[in-house]
Amino acid sequence: MPRPRHQPLPLADGPAPERADAARNREVLLAAARQLMLSEGICAVSMDRVARLAGVGIGTVYRRFTDRCGLALALLGDSERQFQAAFLTGPPPLGPGAAPETRIRAFLHCYIDRLETDAELHAIAETSSPTGRYNNGAYRTARTHLSWLLTEAGAQDPAYHADALLTLLSAGLFQHHRHELHLSPERIKAGLDSLVTGLLSQGTPSPN
C-alpha cells in the first residue's frame, strides 16, 4: 500500500520543484539549442539535433519543454523576464510613473525592438496551434498589462484592443513588414503609434 509522502513544508508550494538531474538537463539542452542556433541558424534547431548535441534522448527534450514552441519560449526566457521587469517595475516611460498612453507606446516600441533581435525565435514560439500564441504565460502577462494601461488611458473596450495590439506584434507580420516590404522599425512603430492615437481619441470624449 502506497504510504502518503510526508510534506516537509506545506507552505508556499510553487509549480513543483525540479529534480537535480532534470534541472541539469534543462541547462544542457538550452546551451545546446543556443549553440546550434548561433552556428547554423534557427533551422538547425530541431528537437532531434538538440537532443543529440546535448547527449540526451529526445524524450527528455519533450519532458523539459513540452514541444518545439516551449523550447523557443524557454530560449526567449531571459529576454522575456527582463521585459516584464521593465514594464512592471522598471523606470518610466516603460514602467510605472509615466502616463498610461506614454507607457503603451513605450511597450509597443520595446516589443518591436525585441522582434528586431529575435524575430525568428518569436516566430517559432508562435507556431504551435492556431491559438497557441494566445495561451502562454508571457502572452497573458502582456495582455493583462496592456489591457490595464488601456483602461487607465480611458480607451473603449480595453480587453479587445489589448489582443488587437498584441496581434499586431506577431512575428509573422513583423517579418513581412521588415523583410518583404522593407519597412524600418521606426516606420512600424509609427504605424502602431497612429493606431494608438486613434484608439485613445475616442472613449474619453474630452479629458477635462
Place this chain on the structure above:
Amino acid sequence: MPRPRHQPLPLADGPAPERADAARNREVLLAAARQLMLSEGICAVSMDRVARLAGVGIGTVYRRFTDRCGLALALLGDSERQFQAAFLTGPPPLGPGAAPETRIRAFLHCYIDRLETDAELHAIAETSSPTGRYNNGAYRTARTHLSWLLTEAGAQDPAYHADALLTLLSAGLFQHHRHELHLSPERIKAGLDSLVTGLLSQGTPSPN
C-alpha cells in the same frame, strides 16, 4: 536536336494552360478533400489520405497544389471568388456606391462571417511560413482593396493599416476570441468597428 515548338496562338498567354489529365485530377482531388473534411473533419485532410481517396499518387497532390496551404486555399477558392466579386463589383454596402468608411466596415464584417463558417480552413491556409499568409493572391487583393478604401476615407498611412486590419482577421485570433474567450461574432465586429472609428478620426482633421 530539340526542334522549337510551334506557337499556335502567340496572343493572350495566361498563367499556362492546364493539361486535360491535370485538370481532371485537380477536380478529383478537391472532391476527395471536401468529402474527407465533411465526413471526418479537417484533421483527416492529410495530403496522404486525399491522394489515396482520389486514387492518385501523393506527388500529384503536390504538383497541383504546391503544399498543404495551397490545397486549403483551393478549397476556399469558391468562397474567395465570391467575396472578391462582392467587394469589387457587387452592390453596396460592400461594393462600389457606399461611402469608403461604410465599405471598410462591411468588408470586415463580411470577413468575420467567412471565418465563422471556415475558420479551420483559413487557419490551415495561414500555416505555411510565418510570412506565408501575406504572400498569396487572395491576401494581396484584399490588402490593395482595403488600402485604397482607407485612402479614400482619408486615413493616415493606409498601407500600414490595411495590413493591420487584415492581421486582425487572422484565423488564429478569431478562434481565440470566438472559442476560448467566447466572444460573439458581433462583439468581434464591434471591436473592429471601434478600431476603424479611431483610424478615421485622425487623418482628415475635419472633413469640411
Place this chain on the structure above:
DNA sequence: GTATCAAACGGAAGACGCTCCGCTTAACCG
C-alpha cells in the same frame, strides 16, 4: 499515323515533430 517533348504522374525516401512505455534514479523517510 508517328515523332517529339514538356507536362504530369507515382511512390519511395527523407526529415521532423511528437507519443508511448519500460527502465532508471533522485529524493525522501524511518
Place this chain on the structure above:
DNA sequence: CGGTTAAGCGGAGCGTCTTCCGTTTGATAC
C-alpha cells in the same frame, strides 16, 4: 542504510509534410 515512490530518462516508432526522380502521357507538328 534500505525501502519506496514519483519523476525522469531513452529511443523505437508513428504520422505527416515534402522532395526527388524515373516513367508515362497528352498535345502538337508534320
